[in-house]
Amino acid sequence: MAVSNMLFDPGLISPEAKAAFPEGYTIRPLRRDDHARGFFDCLSVLTYVGSVSEERFLERFDWMATQGRGIHYFVVIEHEGHIVGTGTLVAERKFIHDLGTVAHVEEISIRKEYQSKGLGLKLLNALSSVAKSVGCYKSTLGCSEANEAFYVKCGYETGGRVMSEAYEGPRPAYERG
Numbered sequence: 001m002a003v004s005n006m007l008f009d010p011g012l013i014s015p016e017a018k019a020a021f022p023e024g025y026t027i028r029p030l031r032r033d034d035h036a037r038g039f040f041d042c043l044s045v046l047t048y049v050g051s052v053s054e055e056r057f058l059e060r061f062d063w064m065a066t067q068g069r070g071i072h073y074f075v076v077i078e079h080e081g082h083i084v085g086t087g088t089l090v091a092e093r094k095f096i097h098d099l100g101t102v103a104h105v106e107e108i109s110i111r112k113e114y115q116s117k118g119l120g121l122k123l124l125n126a127l128s129s130v131a132k133s134v135g136c137y138k139s140t141l142g143c144s145e146a147n148e149a150f151y152v153k154c155g156y157e158t159g160g161r162v163m164s165e166a167y168e169g170p171r172p173a174y175e176r177g
Contacts, residue, residue, distance in 0.1 A: 014129035027126045030074035038083045046109035085110040089127045103131035105141040
């Protein structure tokens with residue numbers, strides 16, 4: 001199977017979500033050439049990303065575009081040829097809720113100099129439009145207490161705790177995510 005330049009069909013992002021971005025800003029699926037456009041610089045605002053070569057990025061991209069197709073939806077905000085925001089939706093197919101699909105929203109990251117411009121809310125709305133397009137019945141996300149108010153403002157409700165279990169040896173907190 002040939003790998004597309006885009007991770008998924010851009011038509012899954014609603015026209016309304018696309019039109020909500022200010023002039024000069026574009027919301028779109030992750031592309032194969034986004035390593036060079038600052039994708040990892042953008043993600044590093046959120047957490048430790050490590051040293052990911054273009055070759056390793058392309059291996060992961062190609063896997064997500066083929067074996068992971070229909071599960072992984074990475075969107076980016078592009079401005080003047082650079083990635084200034086990104087977010088991820090993972091579609092989990094379930095046996096409960098009449099074989100429903102839940103969207104897990106992850107890795108919402110806006111470069112520091114672009115924060116407080118409403119881009120985070122617009123990014124979440126774009127991911128919600130993708131979730132609806134692929135048949136998800138709800139979206140969930142985990143966040144730090146410091147970010148809870150932002151997500152409540154965006155329409156999310158607090159609903160419990162997110163727990164995790166690390167499978168690697170001890171590492172500094174900034175590397176654990």
